[in-house]
Amino acid sequence: MKNAIEWLSFLGSYVGSKKIEILFQNLDIKKNPVLNKNDTDTFVQKYDDGLELTFTLESLFDSSVNYPEEALVLTNIRFYLDDNKKHKAFTGSLPFGLPNAMDKKTINEVLGAPDSENAKFRQFKWIKENTEIYCYLNESDLVVILSIKMLGV
Numbered sequence: 001m002k003n004a005i006e007w008l009s010f011l012g013s014y015v016g017s018k019k020i021e022i023l024f025q026n027l028d029i030k031k032n033p034v035l036n037k038n039d040t041d042t043f044v045q046k047y048d049d050g051l052e053l054t055f056t057l058e059s060l061f062d063s064s065v066n067y068p069e070e071a072l073v074l075t076n077i078r079f080y081l082d083d084n085k086k087h088k089a090f091t092g093s094l095p096f097g098l099p100n101a102m103d104k105k106t107i108n109e110v111l112g113a114p115d116s117e118n119a120k121f122r123q124f125k126w127i128k129e130n131t132e133i134y135c136y137l138n139e140s141d142l143v144v145i146l147s148i149k150m151l152g153v
Contacts, residue, residue, distance in 0.1 A: 007077055007095045008131060011150045014071040033072060050080040050090030061153045075153045082144040095148055104141045
């Protein structure tokens, strides 16, 4: 990645917009995502950067934004904070000033108590700045995935 990225500013932008062009340029993404027949979401994977972008068909959510028909809207950004079978660990700047290596205690200190949690899947959720923030913990209580999602999708 070339520069620190203000991730939240890209949520809600659509493929073909200037914002997504800038994001793709910063991430060195050469091809626009394509929606497969009968799918409602498509994904752009940056395995070496520990990053996944989710684009959702605009007709699936209620929005005050007037998107072009059939637009693919960036609705979720997932950061892999630990190497796994597919992704290397993300090393760029995270939203909300979160550190790249953090445990449950650290993320709670930064974001406050979670708005909801699913202990079975070790998943926690916060709602901040019109965004849903999810984190997934490993058995050692370290955050291994951080996801920011457009609220209401």
